Amino acid sequence: MGDRRRFRRLRLPDSLPASLPGLSSGRAAELLERTPSAPGFWRSPVRGVRFTAVLGLVLLGGITLLFVTGLLSYAAYNPDLNPVNDKTPDKGVLGFYLFAWPTGPHWLYRLTQGLHVTVGIVLTPVLLAKLWSVVPKLFALPPARSVGHALERLSLLLLVGGALFEFITGLLNIQLEYLFPGSFYPLHFYGAWVFFAAFLAHAGLRTPQAVRVLRSGALSGNVPGDALASPSPAEPTLSRRGALAMVGAGSLLLLVTSVGRSFDGPLRRIALLTPRGAAEPGPGPNGFQINKTAATVGITPAETGEGWWLTVSGPAGDLRFTREQLLAMDQYSAALPIACVEGWSTSDQRWRGVRLKDLAELAGYPGNPPGVLVESVQRSGPFRRAALRDNQVRDPRSLLALQVNGKDLSPDHGYPARIIVPAAPGVLNTKWVSRLTFGDL
Template identity: 40%
Template sequence: MNARLESVGGRLPRFRGRLHDARTATVVGRLLGAAVAVCFVTGLISHYLQQPPGWAANVLPSRPVWGYRLTQGLHVATGIAAIPLLLAKLWTVYPRLFGWPPVKSVAHALERLSIAVLVASLLLEIFTGLLDTTQWYPWPFPFRQTHFALAWVAIGSVLLHIAVKAPVIAAHWRRGSAPADPDAPDRRSFVAAVLTAVGGVTLATVGQSFTPLKATDLLAPRRPGDGPQALPVNRTAAQAGITGTRLAGWRLRVAGPTPYELTYRQLTSLPQRSAVLPISCVEGWSQNAHWTGVPLRDLLDRAQAPHDARVRIVSLERGGNYAVTEMGASYARDPLTLLAVSLGGRPLDHDHGYPARVIAPNRPGVLQTKWVTRIEVLT
């Protein structure tokens, strides 16, 4: 299975080894392609739920309640699984990177350029995404916008590569396409090793969103159940600049056709509703929790807001990218969308948004605004 590198007369190295062939590359490539496809589609869902185009703001679905938990969990899981698959794919083809002459024709030059873009974009996309799960951003560019744009470059490069290599892929797609293949046993061992690596990294990280496997969540940055009130926290009150002084005299201000203000005591005296809803973060972790609060639509009705109105939520948070968020009518009018005041039967911990936070079904965690101080009706 291992390649031998030979150098003859100072010329470029020549590789002698098995499994650096089209059949092995095809077997690994289709696994990698499936992971990239799922990661791309779920990434689009995540992006447009976070930043919907104007025409979709009021029609994005708030159900199923676990929708974003599933799609974002799949997004992160397939992104992590793609790492050993991509490395294995590169291993099967790397001797060809040293082919001589490096460029044989204009068509060959374009093919090599497309492969360079493909490899670079996939490596950058996957590894920046991995660092995002740890909330580490050692680069000067904005992650979300760059990640979204780069995803289109990566998927376009994949599709172009498939189109160029379609005859080779078709010739080696089926197991029986290479009769009397002496490398078949070693190839099966190699693929089994790659799948074991994929299974290992998945098992060690997927528990952050698939809680039945939380006991195996050894490598993910979040573990379900860890944190105040048994729920993880990404951004604490201290990090958001929420102090006792800022909370003193807190009021909820609802700005609409009939504006009004509520103290904390007045808010908690209103009719409450309880719901079990997940908090699902873009970094991949998620967990169900028992929330209690005032349905947002009740607060909007009291302000005589139109039923198709969008809502702007303003937090006391300072310096956060999501201190101000907007919510379409499909979410604002859902009976499960709450301005929550308690978690697990107890008042919200400061790190979970005391005195009040938004919790809505099928919505990214970054938009579940904490430390809410103002609700504005947009017309």
């Protein structure tokens, strides 16, 4: 009873009247105590600055890694090379860091994008727990005590809104890759910059305090003046250590059921929560993961059958080659994976075909070939045309692939010919190639 009487004597927020029309001040105070703005509304004994500090420091490292690997993923598309690669043409100064994406190591994009997606999935329980731990502050009154306080609340709004937006759009794109056809890139790119700006401001203000809180004592106790701890906590059913263990277990479960889409063997078979997990798409040399099938994009056998030819353009003019003529050229092999923006990847597959630099020489560029614009038989959809840099063309592992793992490409893997380039995002490994235009891009 003592705690309840003391709680009822709490002063009403300055921004609210001492009484409401038709109610006594005591009755008004009692009603206000039942709203989310009242400190006693939130009664979980788990909440506290120490619990929140642990989650915050985990997110500090994790979200920084997400941001860096996300920027690397954007750079891997070489958006400053050619408009066909650039899905955020109005980025302005936000593209200040872009650089020529390298071709080595050949698993580079597989690593960076696999980390980006896996860490994002694993951090989801941590983010939700962190938002739950600070939700009382979102309802605190008055909404602004000063200009500085108002700016801080605004940064929190951007932080919470940005975090939810980035995680939700990212998770939906992993699960339903065609939900944001073409629009996912600008949505996620610009949203990331807004969110990370708010994140940096918040981290700069709160990280020193979080470190001090964790150094001050055991996790189970409350810090004097703890603004997140309930003034009248309910009976505990779970300790703070137990709550953190539950969050960690959730993250571990998501890791085990998602990371396998980047590996072969048992881990892929239990990747239940991500596409391109579980069973491979059929047996045989072409039995590895596919991004888009020929049927999905409307590729017909008539377009890729005996009447197909490849046009190679450059200073030597337009040259045409049938598949038989390409097979008669010097053939080279390269063991390379396919890695996609959704985070899935294959193991190294053994590709065989004509080197891009040899085709550039036929087009009239001996020695140091320039970049190339690749066009597909595919008539609609993103990345049916893609540009590759000169360093990608020069790499001896960059092929116009005609076979994989000792057999002809299947229609879904790009028959009669596809591009395969080390360390490039999967969408730049164009399938059903119809034209290569070498020159300044």
